[in-house]
Amino acid sequence: MTDPTVSEATIVSLAREESGRVIALLAHRFGDLDLADESVQDALLEALESWPINGIPSNPPAWLYTVARNKAIDRLRRAASARRRMLDSAHELTAEPWQEEPDMIVENSFVGDEQLRLLLLCCHPALDRNTQVALTLRLVGGLTTPEIAAAFLVPEATLAQRIVRAKRKIRDAGIPLNIPAHLDERVDALLDVLYLIFNEGYLSRGSGDSAIRVDLMDEAVRLTEQATELLPPNPEVLGLLAVELFGQSRVSTRLDRDGELILLDSQDRSRWDSESIARANRVLVSALAAMRPGPFQVQAMIAAHHANARTAADTDWSAIAALYSQLSAMTHSPIVEVNRAVAVAMADGPLAGLAVLDAVEGLDGYYLLHSTRGELLLRSLDHPAAVEAFRRARTLATNRAEKRHLDRRISETSQNNSRDLSI
């Protein structure tokens, strides 16, 4: 008899929710990340076969853990070359595999430490950033290789290769599964990885076939929430979570029905997700209460000004410009200066904004610098220079919606320009 309610989706969601925890636990017990990962994949395949027939087990995570652990033991038994590892885990092999109920899997606090180790391992500085992102989504987020490949628009073989290589390096170079001595540095890397995942989701919304792509924004929020639970209290993690929630609250108004980009000041604020904003506000307040400011908290404060302004005209641009100054001092990022230029222009006029932009160095290949200059030149009524800047931006833009947006700006500005000349 088959149970029609056990769909593939049930198992996919189990994989997303639980596989990270189970991999972390098994990697810790067997001291072998690759073995843990492969065994969990085996167990998920078995779930696909067995659950529709036998029904969903009463405790799916415990089932997943037990089956994956037995798969791991099978693999160790089979692999002749693994004799030494087998001896190391002799106590695992002598236990009666099916009778021992793994209580720890329901005990969140027990697993938390292993999970944190896995999360931090994925962001080890000896792995490059793209690898960190892929590993985090794969091992902690429980996404499949094809899902990650589709989300980042890279060939599946490339991504699979990247993950295989990373797992091999972790094993052969002796990258440890432990809580690192310099926890802060690793947390910084982790936050950068999560922010990158979120931004990829935010920017790619609407491009490609979104029906088959996982929502990277949702994944980033989920993983960031997990990080807030696993890490020692850290206001920057909460700051990042607030940034993500503010971003998510307005993502449905970012593009129009034809997939064209809608700028913040023209978005339909009544369609912003007020629940998401309320939650982001609460998270931000709890972050700020720690009185340990950091770049993600400042970014969240800026997002909060936008999200809580009733209309675009109500936006407190002077406050936002001041926050960008703080952010600039913290990050020394020229990209932050481009954003500050916009805020200064809104507060003190386009010429003041252009002055900020003119001082930016090293961003000539960055399309937003030129599109921003175009907007500010347009506001200062220098149409020919504005068209020039938009054209430069258009040659540098990579995202489809952004390219179309710039095409529109170029044609609108050129028309205005020729009308001006005809007067």
Next chain:
Amino acid sequence: MEYMILINSDESVQAPEYGQPGFEEFMGSWMAYNQILIDGGHWVSGANLQPTPTATTLRRSPGAADTIVDGPYVETKEQFGGYYLISAENLDEAIELVKQMPIPSGALEIRPVAFRPDAA
């Protein structure tokens, strides 16, 4: 685990020689570093190489006679100039040890040793 630390730095930057001012500090810092490795049980071996003009490269290709070339394997801005072979618990410990190396600038490549016949 054992790790090979490949020290790549600009060999045109002259280290002070014996008898010159600064030699004591220079040599002292390296001796102290070696002592850290020895005291921690990390020391396996280490060497400083003669600069690349003394290098000779033997190039072998299948089906062709070996050729001998005057010079290093690659010409780079920084040159392979010395190594340490250390023993460390894991990559994190190896990185921490390499961070303490008293070298003013350079690229220090950390490679796990796969197999060493003379290992204890």
